Amino acid sequence: MSTLKTYKRSNNAEVEFDNAKNQYLAAIDKLFKVACASDDHAKAFKILEKIQDEGDNRTKGTIKFKLGILLLGGFGCTKNINEAQKLIKEASKHGHTHASVLVKTYNSSADFGASVVIKDKMV
Numbered sequence: 001m002s003t004l005k006t007y008k009r010s011n012n013a014e015v016e017f018d019n020a021k022n023q024y025l026a027a028i029d030k031l032f033k034v035a036c037a038s039d040d041h042a043k044a045f046k047i048l049e050k051i052q053d054e055g056d057n058r059t060k061g062t063i064k065f066k067l068g069i070l071l072l073g074g075f076g077c078t079k080n081i082n083e084a085q086k087l088i089k090e091a092s093k094h095g096h097t098h099a100s101v102l103v104k105t106y107n108s109s110a111d112f113g114a115s116v117v118i119k120d121k122m123v
Contacts, residue, residue, distance in 0.1 A: 028055040032063055041076025041123065052087075059095030068099070072114040075123045085112045 024089045031051055035044040037040035052063045070076055091099035106113035
């Protein structure tokens with residue numbers, strides 16, 4: 001096989017891989033948006049729990065932040081400040097700006113900002 005044919009096949013494989021990756025990220029993003037738009041917080045929580053480690057860092061950070069907020073307020077799940085704090089810190093490490101602000105603002109607070117999340121209905 002000629003070098004040119006090998007190059008073209010390799011290039012086509014890269015394009016196909018990139019297309020598949022983009023479709024995968026779009027599907028994860030769509031699941032996230034559908035879950036967040038739902039009034040059924042319990043169902044949304046279950047969906048987000050399943051996909052929290054999927055996608056790229058931006059997607060993971062966004063999903064983990066949303067899960068953390070749900071856990072802080074007990075929206076669709078049992079309130080769990082320790083788990084919420086863990087997820088929000090992970091979201092911050094993935095570059096999620098709101099998570100970083102929450103960590104900086106409430107890290108030393110006993111409820112890690114749960115009272116604000118509940119009061120302001122930050123779902």
